[in-house]
Amino acid sequence: MIATTDIAQLCFHCGNECPDDHIHIEEKFFCCDGCKTVYEILDQNNLCNYYEIEKKAGNTPQISRFDFLDNPEIAKTLLDFQNESISKVTFYIPTIHCSSCLYLLENLFRLHEGIERSQVDFLKKQVAVTFNHNVAQHGISFRQLAELLSSVGYEPLMSLNDVVKEKQKPNDRKLLTQLGLAGFCAGNIMLFSFPEYLGLQDDTYKLLFGYLNIVLAIPVVFYSASSYFESVYKSLRKGIVNIDFPILLSILVAFFRGTYEVVFNHGAGYFDSVTGLIFFLLIGKWFQQKTYHFLSFERDYKSYFPLAVTRLVMGVQESVSVSALKKGDKILIRNGELIPADSLLYKGEARIDYSFVTGEAALENKELGDFLFAGGRQVGGTIEMEVLKDVSQSYLTQLWNNDTFQKEQQSRIKVFSNLVGKYFTFGVLTLAFSVATYWYFQDSSKMLNAFSAILIIACPCTLSLSYPFALGNGLRILGKQHFYLKNVDVIETMANCDTIVFDKTGTITTSEGAKPHFQGKRPLSVFEEMLVVSLAHNSSHPISQKIKEISHEKQFLAIEGFKETPGKGIEGKYHGHLVKLGSGNFVNSSLEKEFNSFSASVAHLSIDDEYLGYFALPNHYRADIEKTIKNLGENYETYLLSGDNQHEKTHLESWFTSKEHLRFECSPHEKLSFILKLQAQGKKVIMIGDGLNDAGALKQAEIGIAVTDDTLNFTPMSDGILSAEHLKDFPAFLKYSRFALKLIRFSYIFSLMYNCVGLTFAVQGTLSPIVAAILMPLNSITLVGIASIGMVFKGKSLFKEK
Known part of the structure; x- marks a missing residue:
């Protein structure tokens, strides 16, 4: 009789073990009918690249019921937006875990023609989906969308308690567990290594302590450092060598070399170095992650929009900050103003432009009693509404950052960082192997120290820290000065501009003063x-x-x-x-x-x-505006574009860099054409307007800044929103942006000097890997400190309270 051996058959979709082999398609086996169905859906829609990006990346689909989504009242509380045909919703999907998930979820439109677009926020495990809910016109209902996601293994987690916002909170539990384990094991390994440190030779305990160190090092290397294994594995599968590769190589070399020395009784090994290395690397990662979360929190929830809305109290109008609006407040929205919160229309004729939300400028007529979603812009007469939900400034930020309104500009600093990171790793590997070969023939006792220290100390990851931390803090500090920017790239672009164009009415003039x-x-x-x-x-x-x-x-x-x-x-x-x-x-x-x-x-x-x-x-100019424009004229070419007559030309000529730079009676189209003309001459333009008659010019300029007094009239075409009372501080804002780039360049030079000094000791074999492991996060912390503290102190010196 021939003996047979059962070999576990793994599911082609999710990688789980199949109970038997009866569910299969050709040579592909599946653990259940759900995984088979998912594969068939992907195969029919030519989405099997999903499996090429990440093998066995799928999730086993769960059987779930979403009947409650057929209830319009319940659906309305979960949807971000809905009109006659289009709905928009943000799902929290806890099973998002890899790049394959990203690929599939951003290609949902290929699974159903009713899905128009989907965008994934990987860190928050969210996917924002825009879909046509009109089933009669080949659309997909809210319930069907949730069931479709569930059928492909990405069941959305939904509740009526705003679970999406609750789940945005960062979860550091795994990292803290890995850090705690590494610290515990590293401390005990150093304790067991004391006889070695003191030069005490006791063969009785030397072997015992050596094996104990191996046992303690194994969970540190293969659990605490597991993120490095995952990162390197994924990058190598794509044919990329990332910056984690030399670090992982150093960890494995030190671990297996130490194991060899203990097993063959050649020494105590390097377990104190390798566990200490991992411990300090995780400290650096934790510090970086906490700082990123802090900046994200400031951006999403504490950023101050310098905008206000007209609130009605017993029929009396008052201007209040959008953040002060509460459920039940009565508000008034004029032509061109934005609806800041989900509200109920009770007076007026509403014609709403939802291009902020959908990207399509199609007007929708609403009747009294209709529900109006936040993000719409009123086009027509004044309307009055009752607020049904509190204002979410993070949602306004999300709308403002709609991909439809993004400008295609590439950061030169980011390009430089990516280029350096790409070639730096290969350079470090070449240097490490060359030095190891040299010491192998000269003094083999120094070979491992030199090899490991080079791989650890010359980590290019510090290059990626300065940019987000410096500009992220800059974004936060400028927001406190009532200058709210769309993203960090705006600061860099603004620092590189050389021409400033002003609108007149509502920008350098104010409606305050004498009555008409x-x-x-x-x-x-x-x-x-x-x-x-x-x-x-x-x-x-x-x-x-x-x-x-x-x-x-x-x-x-x-x-x-x-x-x-x-x-x-x-x-x-x-x-x-x-x-x-x-x-x-x-x-x-x-x-x-x-x-x-x-x-x-x-x-x-x-x-x-x-x-x-x-x-x-009568023209009433803003306080200190003449001084501001003349100040800017010292470093920039300044222009004025106005739709008014030329009667103020003589008065304004001395303010600007040239008499020829003043143009009057300009239509919105002529303002746009003028910006294009300047850009054709190689100018990098900042356009400052009120967002009412110059939306096209704001969009076309490298940087468009909407100046606002007390209304929600800013435009999605703008890159920044500036409170009108702080227009006089604009020279300081520009100076601050230029300082940010200088600070980033300085941090690059500092990092380069650090690498050069560290490598000088590393190649000599005199730098211990554990010392290198301490210096590496210290370098990261130092760079973050330079970027963050530098921006904070510069901000305090420039923006002193008057």
């Missing part, structure tokens, strides 16, 4: 004045808001068909009376020139196509 006065053929009647005030009430433009103040009435007429044309004016009807307010051409005035002869911002008025005159708003 009307000049026309006759005084306005009470009814006509009320028509004008009610029309202006619907606009967030600075001139409109000042015109609204000519009346002390708190009740306004219900303007119908309100429309605002950027750069021209506003119009609307009340009981058939057409009211227009704006430029002369906009109101079709043939008499404009008769009333256009003084220095002020002007808004012409016509009612029922009869030109009545104009409102003159």
Whole structure:
């Protein structure tokens, strides 16, 4: 009889052991029908590259029920956004664990045509999915989407207690366990090695302590250092040698060399060095991770948007920070303003632009009683709403960072770091093996010390620390100064710009100051004045808001068909009376020139196509703005683009670097064309505007900064939001950004000097691996300290409280 041996058959999808071999497709075996189904789904949609990225990376699908998602009320509490056809939701998926997960989850659109896009946040184990919920039009329902994710092994964890936000908290338990184990074992190994340190030769205990050290070292090497094994294994499978490779090589060489010496009674081995090395490496990793989490926490939850919204209290309007809004508050949103929180519409005609959320600028008409999601922009007249959910500033940040509005700019510092990291590892390996070969023939006792020390001390990972820590702290500190930036790359780009372009109205001028006065053929009647005030009430433009103040009435007429044309004016009807307010051409005035002869911002008025005159708003410039622009002109070329007339040109010429740099009566399109012209000349442009009539210019410029007073009128095209009262500090902000790049370059030089000095001792074989292991995290901590403390102290010196 021929003996047979049972060989465990592993599931092709998830890697678990198959109970038998009856479930299979050709030569691929599966542990259950669920894994087989997942494979068939992936195979039918040409997504089997999933298995090439990571073998047996799948998760066994769980049987789950999502019937509750068919309930519209429950679904509404879980969805981030929903309109007539599109829904957006963020799932927390705890089974996300590798690059294969990332590949599959970002290709969900290939599994069902109703899924439009999906984006994974790997660290938070979240996936944001945008889908067409109209099943009749080849869409997918919320329940079906959850079931589809479950069927491919990625069951979303959902509850009504906002589990997504709860699960964003970082979990350091595994790292702390690995660190604790490494510290415990390293301490005991050093205790057992005391006779060796003191030169005491006792053969009775030498062998016993040696074997005890091996036993203590095994869990440290293969558990505490497991992340290095995983990192190197994954990179090698992709044909890449990453920066963890020399560290892991050093650990394994020291461990197996020590084991050899103990087993063959040649010595005590190097277990104190290898466990100490791992312990201090994990300390450095823990420190880096905690600092990243701190910056992330500051970014997501403590960053201050210098924005406000109009809250209604007993019919009285007041301007409050968006973070002060609470459930049940009544708020007023004007044309062009953003809805800061999920709310219920109870007054006005809502036409909402959800391009912030969907990336598509399609207007949606809403009726009284409709639910309005945060992130939409009102296009039309004033609306009033009741807040149903507290404001989530992290959600506003997520919308602002929508990929649709990102500019394709590559960081030169990041490119440099990646290039150095790519070739540095091969250089270190070459040097380590060369030195080891040299000492093998000269003095073999120094070979292992030299080899290990070189691999440890010359770690290029420090190059990747300075950039995020310096700019991350810069982002946080600038936010405290009411200058809120989209991401850290904006600081670098801003530091490299050489040209600054200002908008005029609402940017260098303010609506505060003298009230506008009307000049026309006759005084306005009470009814006509009320028509004008009610029309202006619907606009967030600075001139409109000042015109609204000519009346002390708190009740306004219900303007119908309100429309605002950027750069021209506003119009609307009340009981058939057409009211227009704006430029002369906009109101079709043939008499404009008769009333256009003084220095002020002007808004012409016509009612029922009869030109009545104009409102003159004397220019009131922001405090210290002349000094600010002249200060900037010392280092930058400064320009002014304005939609107003040229009456202020003579007054403003001395502020800017050249008289030719002032342009008036510019339409939004002409502002955009001017930015393009400057860029064609090789200029790197910062555009500063109010975001109302210059959205195109803000988007086109290398850096677009929206200046805001007290409204939610910033644009997704902007890279920064600046509180208007801090515009005078802009030269200091630019100086701070340039300092950040200098600090990063200094840290690179420091790291290079450290590597050179350390390698000088390492190649001589006089540097112990454990000393190198201590110096490596100390170097990382020093670099983080230089980046973080340097940015903090520079910030304090530049932004002293007045």
